[in-house]
Amino acid sequence: MRARVLPSLTDPRSQLLITFVVNDRVAIDAGALAFHLTGEALLAVQDIVLTHVHLDHIASLPFIFSEMFADIRAPVRIHATAADIERLHRHIFNDVIWPDFTRLRNAHGELLTFSPFAWREPFEVADLRLTAIPVTHTVETAGIIIEDPQGACVAFTSDTGVTDEFWAALNALPRLDAVFVDVAFDNANEPVATASRHLSPRLLASELTKLNRPTQVLAVNLKPFCRERVIDEIMALDLPNVKVAALDVDYAW
Ligand SMILES: [Zn+2]
Numbered sequence: 001m002r003a004r005v006l007p008s009l010t011d012p013r014s015q016l017l018i019t020f021v022v023n024d025r026v027a028i029d030a031g032a033l034a035f036h037l038t039g040e041a042l043l044a045v046q047d048i049v050l051t052h053v054h055l056d057h058i059a060s061l062p063f064i065f066s067e068m069f070a071d072i073r074a075p076v077r078i079h080a081t082a083a084d085i086e087r088l089h090r091h092i093f094n095d096v097i098w099p100d101f102t103r104l105r106n107a108h109g110e111l112l113t114f115s116p117f118a119w120r121e122p123f124e125v126a127d128l129r130l131t132a133i134p135v136t137h138t139v140e141t142a143g144i145i146i147e148d149p150q151g152a153c154v155a156f157t158s159d160t161g162v163t164d165e166f167w168a169a170l171n172a173l174p175r176l177d178a179v180f181v182d183v184a185f186d187n188a189n190e191p192v193a194t195a196s197r198h199l200s201p202r203l204l205a206s207e208l209t210k211l212n213r214p215t216q217v218l219a220v221n222l223k224p225f226c227r228e229r230v231i232d233e234i235m236a237l238d239l240p241n242v243k244v245a246a247l248d249v250d251y252a253w
Helices: 039-043 061-067 082-091 165-171 187-195 201-208 224-237
Strands: 002-005 020-022 026-028 047-049 076-080 112-116 123-125 128-134 142-147 153-156 178-182 216-220 242-244 250-252
Touching: 002 178, 061 076, 076 082, 076 123, 082 112, 128 165, 142 165, 187 201, 187 224, 201 216, 201 224, 224 242
Parallel strands: 026 047, 047 076, 076 112, 153 178, 178 216, 216 242
Antiparallel strands: 002 020, 002 250, 020 026, 123 128, 128 142, 142 153
C-alpha cells in the first residue's frame, strides 16, 4: 500500500487543506484534492472517503465536478456517514452555494454517487478494506483504518483531540504498519488544541502511550503558523518511530 499527503497550495509545507491519496486511487478527504491533482491523476481517484465535513477537508470537492465535468467517465463515489452526506446536500450541493451535481449528467452518465458508511463496520473501497472509528473532534469525525489484500494496514486519525476508541481499535488489529496522526498545534497553543479538539506534541506523546504496539507514527495537519515549533517539539520527544510526514511523497508498506 502507498499513501501520500497532498500539499495544499503553492507552499509545499502548508497543510492548510487536508487530503491523503492511497495507491493513486482513493482519497481520504478532499481539502486539497482538486487543487493539487489535475487531469488523469484526478480522474484516477474514483473514491473519496470523507472523515468529516469541516471546510479544510472538503474545500476542493465541489470543483472536481465543475472542472472535470466532461471527463468523468464513471461516477466518483463519495463515502461518508449518512449524516455528513445530508450535510453536503444541504450546505454545498444545494443549487445555491454550488450546483447539485448529483442530479446533473454528462455524456457518460452520473458524475457522483454518495455511499454511506457505518461506524466500526468494515466497507470495501477499490480493493481495500476500510473501517471508520469515531475520534474526538468538534463535529462527528471518523478515524480511518485501511487494510489491503496483502495485509498491510495504515490508519489515519483525521482531526482529533484526546481520544480512546481509535487507539483501542488499532491495538486490536492483526497488523499495523503506520498511523498518520493530527498534531495541529505547538505545546504553547495547547489550550487552543484542546478547545478545537486537536493534538499538540505533548498530547501526542500522551496519546501514544495508549498504543501498545510499535508502529511508524507520521504527524500531519501541522498548522502553518506554528509548523516549525511543532517539528522542534516532536523531535524533542525523542521517540524514534515518530516523524513529521513529508508532503507529496509516497510512503509504502
Ligand atoms: Zn476538523
